Amino acid sequence: QVQLTQSGAEVKEPGSWVKVSCKASGGTFSGYSFSWVRQAPGQGLEWMGGIVPIFHIAKYAQKFQDRLMITADESSSTVYMELSSLRPEDMAVYYCARGQYQLLSGWFDPWGQGSLVTVSS
Amino acid sequence: DILMTQSPATLSVSPGDRATLSCRASQSVRSNLAWYQQKPGQAPRLLIYGASTRATGIPARFSGSGSGTEFTLTISSLQSGDFAVYYCQQYNSWPDTFGPGTKVDIK
Numbered sequence: 001q002v003q004l005t006q007s008g009a010e011v012k013e014p015g016s017w018v019k020v021s022c023k024a025s026g027g028t029f030s031g032y033s034f035s036w037v038r039q040a041p042g043q044g045l046e047w048m049g050g051i052v053p054i055f056h057i058a059k060y061a062q063k064f065q066d067r068l069m070i071t072a073d074e075s076s077s078t079v080y081m082e083l084s085s086l087r088p089e090d091m092a093v094y095y096c097a098r099g100q101y102q103l104l105s106g107w108f109d110p111w112g113q114g115s116l117v118t119v120s121s
Numbered sequence: 122d123i124l125m126t127q128s129p130a131t132l133s134v135s136p137g138d139r140a141t142l143s144c145r146a147s148q149s150v151r152s153n154l155a156w157y158q159q160k161p162g163q164a165p166r167l168l169i170y171g172a173s174t175r176a177t178g179i180p181a182r183f184s185g186s187g188s189g190t191e192f193t194l195t196i197s198s199l200q201s202g203d204f205a206v207y208y209c210q211q212y213n214s215w216p217d218t219f220g221p222g223t224k225v226d227i228k
Contacts (some may be wrong), residue, residue: 044208045157045222046219047164047217047219062216086142095165097165104215105213105217106170106217107155107167107170108157108165108167108210109167111165114164119228
C-alpha cells in the first residue's frame with residue numbers, strides 16, 4: 001500500500017520561495033497522478049496543481065499559474081512543489097496526494113502527512 | 122470553476138445517532154464526487170468516491186448518494202472516532218474543487 005512522506009516544516013520570508021517534497025513508498029508510483037492541496041489555518045482545502053510523472057505533464061490552478069512549479073523524479077518516486085514569491089497568506093499546511101492512474105482529475109488517496117509552511121519576516 | 126457548498130456548517134449529533142451531510146454543486150458533476158474525513162492535526166482521508174463507492178477499509182456505516190448537483194453523506198450510527206470535519210470534492214470539471222466542509226461535533 002502506497003505511503004506518501006513529505007518533507008518537514010519550513011519558515012520563509014515574504015518574497016522568497018519554498019520547495020516541498022513528497023516521496024512515495026510501498027506501492028506503484030509510475031502512471032499515477034499526484035496533486036498538491038493546501039489548507040490555510042482553520043480553513044478548507046484548496047487544490048493547487050498536479051502532475052502525471054509518466055507523461056511529464058503538470059497543470060496548475062489559475063490562481064497559482066505564475067508562481068507554482070510541480071515536478072517529479074521517477075527514479076526516486078518523489079514529487080516536488082515549489083512556490084515562489086511567498087506572501088503571508090501562503091502560510092498553510094501543504095499536502096501531496098495521489099490521484100488517479102494517468103488522470104489529473106479524480107479522487108485523492110492516499111495523502112501525505114502535510115508540511116507546514118510559515119511565511120513571516 | 123464549479124462552486125461546491127456544504128450544509129450545515131456544523132452538525133451536532135449524539136453518539137449512536139444518524140448524521141446526514143449535504144453537498145451541492147453549482148453545476149452538474151454527474152457522479153464525480155468524493156467525500157473526505159479530516160480530524161484535527163491529520164491529513165484528509167478518502168471515504169467515498171464516485172458519489173457512492175466506499176474506499177478501501179471504510180466501514181459500512183458511511184454511505185454516499187446523489188448525482189448531478191445534490192449529494193449526501195450519511196453516517197448511520199456515529200461513533201466517537203467519527204467526530205471530524207467532512208469535505209466533498211468534485212472532479213468532473215477542471216479544476217477539482219472542494220466544499221467548505223461540515224464539522225460534526227458531539228451534542
